[in-house]
Amino acid sequence: MAQRAAAAKSTDRFARKREAILDAATRILNRKGIKGLTLGDAAAAVELSTTSVTYYFKRKDDLAAACITRGIETLHDLAETATKAATPPERLHAFLTGYLDILRKIDAGSAPPLPIISELRALSSPRQEEVVQAYMRLLRKVRQIFDHPDLTWMSRGRRTARTRMLLEQVFWGGAWLARYEPDDHPRIRDRMVDILLNGVARQGRGWEPIPIPMAKLAEGPELAREEFLLAATCLINLRGYRGASVDKISAALNVTKGSFYHHNEAKDDLVVACFERSFEVMRRAQRLAMDLPGDQWDKLAACAAALAEFQLSEHGPLLRTSALTALPEQMRRVMVEHANRVSDRFASMISDGIAEGSIRPVDPFIAAQMLNATLNACADLGYLVPDVRPKAAASVFVRPLLMGIFEK
Secondary structure, eight states: OHHHHHHHHHHHHHHHHHHHHHHHHHHHHHHHHHHHOOHHHHHHHTTOOHHHHHTTOSSHHHHHHHHHHHHHHHHHHHHHHHTTSSSHHHHHHHHHHHHHHHHHHHHHTSSOOOOOGGGGGGOOTTHHHHHHHHHHHHHHHHHGGGOSGGGTTSOHHHHHHHHHHHHHHHHHHHHHGGGSOGGGHHHHHHHHHHHHHHOSBOTTOOOOOOOOOHHHHTOSSOHHHHHHHHHHHHHHHHHHHHHSOHHHHHHHHTOOHHHHHHHOSSHHHHHHHHHHHHHHHHHHHHHHHHTSSSOHHHHHHHHHHHHHHHHHSTTOOOOOGGGGGGSOHHHHHHHHHHHHHHHHHHHHHHHHHHHHTSBOSOOHHHHHHHHHHHHHHGGGHHHHSTTOOGGGHIIIIIHHHHHOTTOO
């Protein structure tokens, strides 16, 4: 009896210490990415030696994978609860309620921090495959929000795309919801749910985006520089900062490492250049859209559609915002400022549309952040729905946000 009690106590102690290590490592992961996470830093954060941490996690990737998997499982539990509601709108409301409640508990220190899920791309094998399996389990569970007789018209591919868009609102939410007091979360949830259910277009407006020529969007740096940045962007998006080595980027372009360093002093400079390229594409799309005839709804739809198409075109994708965690803090702050300016311009377009009556009364800031998240995740569409064409990207992925996630 005494032996069993001692064993149980030892097991509890092990579990508590393991959770403390995961909490500390998750905070480091969110600040510095997998590139900046070390067993030593995690150990110091919980006042242990590095050797003691290896008793729980042999390698850095083991620790990072455990952090990300724990976060995925938390979201899976929220989705499990949400899908028990009777209707898709009720499930959506329950899912976002649960998510914002978790954020409130994290802020109060009564729940472990959520990791940046997209960092799973930087994991090495076999941990990456294990975490991807957990992520796909989450995707399938959240997709059950759409399981309802009224939504049988929605193909599996479209349901998967809308699920990915919805998940990105949760993944990206941690980046902008920190600007609000936890007491405001119920109001924010209601506004997010309203946008997801009803879109931003005024009732009676259709989805007929005015085309913005992609060739104009691709203008910019000289061809060699553009090809280099595009190759680097693709690799960073696919493998994360750590996985996109100088050797792999050079090999993708069939150039030497010397050529790489001719264009870039260091890898961090390359990531900054990739972000600057992506922001410039977004800014150019916004400028071209604002010069179009029509009202603000026409311009917002045209801009969003053009950027969604760009993501799947030969000139895309844009660099994922998850790459920000790999940058040194000073560089990261500058890039975040650029990202906020892009989002603020979307908010201005939405605000002007509300004033003129072409866009519903929604929270412009929240709607702009949700649109930014959607456009960021659009690069995944080719993997989720392999047969989707660039021209259809906006209809499949962006239209559900702007017109309503459960609308045809």
